Amino acid sequence: MKTTDLKTKGSLNPLSISIFLIFSVIFVMLFALGVINIFVFIISMAFSVLLSNSIHIADQWERAVVLRMGKYSGLKGPGLFMIIPIIDRVSTYIDQRVRVSAFKAEQTLTKDTVPVNVDTVVYWTVWDVEKAALEVQEYQTAIEQIAQTGLRDTIGKHELSTLLQERDKIAEDLQQVLDKNTNPWGITCQTVGIKDIAIPKDLAEAMSKEAQAERERRARVILGTAETEIAEKFSQASQKYTNNPVALHLRGMNMLFEGLKEKGSMVIVPSSALESMNLGAIGGIASLSKMKENVI
Numbered sequence: 469m470k471t472t473d474l475k476t477k478g479s480l481n482p483l484s485i486s487i488f489l490i491f492s493v494i495f496v497m498l499f500a501l502g503v504i505n506i507f508v509f510i511i512s513m514a515f516s517v518l519l520s521n522s523i524h525i526a527d528q529w530e531r532a533v534v535l536r537m538g539k540y541s542g543l544k545g546p547g548l549f550m551i552i553p554i555i556d557r558v559s560t561y562i563d564q565r566v567r568v569s570a571f572k573a574e575q576t577l578t579k580d581t582v583p584v585n586v587d588t589v590v591y592w593t594v595w596d597v598e599k600a601a602l603e604v605q606e607y608q609t610a611i612e613q614i615a616q617t618g619l620r621d622t623i624g625k626h627e628l629s630t631l632l633q634e635r636d637k638i639a640e641d642l643q644q645v646l647d648k649n650t651n652p653w654g655i656t657c658q659t660v661g662i663k664d665i666a667i668p669k670d671l672a673e674a675m676s677k678e679a680q681a682e683r684e685r686r687a688r689v690i691l692g693t694a695e696t697e698i699a700e701k702f703s704q705a706s707q708k709y710t711n712n713p714v715a716l717h718l719r720g721m722n723m724l725f726e727g728l729k730e731k732g733s734m735v736i737v738p739s740s741a742l743e744s745m746n747l748g749a750i751g752g753i754a755s756l757s758k759m760k761e762n763v764i
Contacts, residue, residue, distance in 0.1 A: 481525045483548070488520035518553040525549075526561060531597040533559045543597055562600055566593045566658065571612050573619045582628045585666040588639075590615050590646060596654025603653045611650060611657075618645040628667065635662045 495512040498504045504512065526532045526545025534541045536556050544551070544558075551558065573586045592611060594600045604610055622642050623631065631638060639660040646657040 481523070483525060484520040484523040487523065488516050491516035491519070522550045522553045523548070524551065524558055529563055529565045530561045531564060532561050533597065533601040535559050540598070540602060560601060562594055562597045564594050564597065566591055567608075569608065569612050569615070570663075571616045571619070573616060573623060576620050576623045578623055578628045578631060579625060580627045583668060584623065584628065584631065585664075586619060586623060586631075587663040587666075588615065588619055588642070589661050589663060590643075590657055591659040591661075592646075592650070592655055592657045594655050599652070599654030607650075607653055607655060610653075611646070611655065614649050615642070615646055615660075618642050621645075631665055635665075638662060 492513065495504070495509055495516065498512075499506070499509040524532060524544070525548055528546045530545055532544040532549070534544050534551055534556055535558075536552075541556060545561075568589055568591055570587070570589045572588065573584075575583045575585065577583055590611070594607075600607055619642055622638055622645070626634075626638065639662050643657055643660040646660065650657060
């Protein structure tokens, strides 16, 4: 818990120092001029000290916890406020802004006995200053200890794959654990974030190889599926061409034309195709025309 000491935050604020200096100068001048005697001067200086000590200033985001004779008296601030000297004292100044605490769980075993290091941050705020001041001594330390313990318990209940894939769910479970413990203190944990999950280097390399093998397996499955689909399409096309020899002949001519239109290309045609689609005559005509072009 970040507390502000009375000596530095209360009695030594700029306003109290200014008032003490002004009254001191006035009383010293009156004493020097003989207007007041030594007894009145001592009483006046004591009054200046008490007055300056009764003046306090709390920042906009702070609340001052005031104790009267050791008992809780109330909250003061923000801004300027005064207390009764000697009887009252400011115990702490509690910050009500959203604060961030970072903590980690090192070498914690998951459910499948994998050691991991987890870095986490929790965003929390004090919504009830009275409870935070009276229920727990150092609530920031308590929050960090509860968060670290809760994180270790959460890691031990899940496998490594779950930790890596469901960070949001792990953070949500941890937030519920923190809220359950800190709400009685007047503190709420708004958000829990998991920054990093570090695993052993050997395990990381093994997981990388496993992922690469899985990608290769998927690629082969996709390739096999494509070959199956192509075979099905060819099967359907063959049925069309069986009952329509003219279409088969035109398809053969188109294939031959596509192969011969590029200069220097070579086309390999099965002998059965030459007979069934009359490609031999077509190929001879195409070669003869090509030779004539070269002669010209």
